[in-house]
Amino acid sequence: MEGYITFRGGFWNYFSMGMDAQVSYAFHSERKLHPEKFKNQLINQSTYAKLGCSQGWFLASLFHPSSRNIAHLAKVEIMKRSGKWEKLHVPNSIRSIVCLNLPSFSGGLNPWGTPNSNKRRDRDLTPPFVDDGLLEVVGFRDAWHGLVLLAPNGHGTRLAQAHRIRFEFRRGSADHTFMRIDGEPWKQPLPSDDDNTVLVEISHLGQVNMLATDGCKSKSVNDPSSPCCHDAEDKDSDEEDFAQAEEFRKFGAADTFRIPDEVDISQLS
Incomplete structure (x- = not known):
């Protein structure tokens, strides 16, 4: 039996999976249980940071088993050219993966950054644009790795640019993982036996004309x-x-x- 989840953009900004989505899910659950505790932005941010610590996001190498890393959870494939899927190598240390539809994440941060001329030549990478039809795929090891986005020219681990991406989950050591789209997290069940497969595919459905500022990366x-x-x-x-x-x-x-x-x-x- 095969479960299939498709996201076609679109009107979404990013899709993430792994520990970052796990912290977001914990925050979302806590806010639903105790909405009176989340009265302003400062309290929300401090609570999010505390949950990040309690979930082990800042010390992921100690508290997060490697069997839950992205490379062990799923087989990842990308499509750069129509009709041809390619396997994407995800380093074993990556615990969170982000697929960007727009060059913006977590309050305006840009996880992809701007590749230098060498990266553009050697890996065929381009700056992120809102209308190039490409998804930027970025990986993070832990919360400390994510904090580099606050520094000038900071970016995550650039994995690929592609028109489509697909995650294939089979039976493994984890019975669930966490996913998030534009801040809305959920707990995704994973196959419990060898006969089941869960496929998550992300692709572009089309584009629409929108208003933008002068600084829009179009x-x-x-x-x-x-x-x-x-x-x-x-x-x-x-x-x-x-x-x-x-x-x-x-x-x-x-x-x-x-x-x-x-x-x-x-x-x-």
Whole structure:
């Protein structure tokens, strides 16, 4: 018997699995039991940190059995080209894995970072964009590894960029694991006998046009080869087309987004 879970983006930011999701699940459960204890952001953050310590996330090498590490829990495959699955090597030390649909995680942190020129050349890695159709797959060993995201240019272990990713769970030493999508965690049962398999597949369903700030990491906005981004020094382009391109670049929205002429912007609050 086979269980199949599919996430198709989309309108989600990230998917995570492992110890990070385990701490999030503990926090979520505690908040449901005692909502009166979670009154402000400072209390929430301190409680989350305490749960991280009690769950062993900061001393994972001592309190977290290696049999629950990602490499032992699941067979991971990625698809870089249509129709061809490749096995993804996940280091044995990785206890939490994050699949990013957007370059943002846990309050705006960027676990992927910006690969340098050597990494781009040797491993064919690119900076994260919101509209390139790629999922960034990042691994973490423990909470201390996660804290490097607070440092300039800090990032997790870059595992891969792919259009699709699949986790295959068979009978093992663990009967469950923890998963999370955009802060919503759950406890995922795993197969208890050799006849059962659980597959979790993540892929893109499509894209929609959205408003964005000037700092949005969008390939279609910042890539000079994109038809919606034009060179300001292109003297052959006429004034109307250039104005339209500038508007698209500024807002990151569909070119059909217009404020009606009869609306007085100065009267809008």
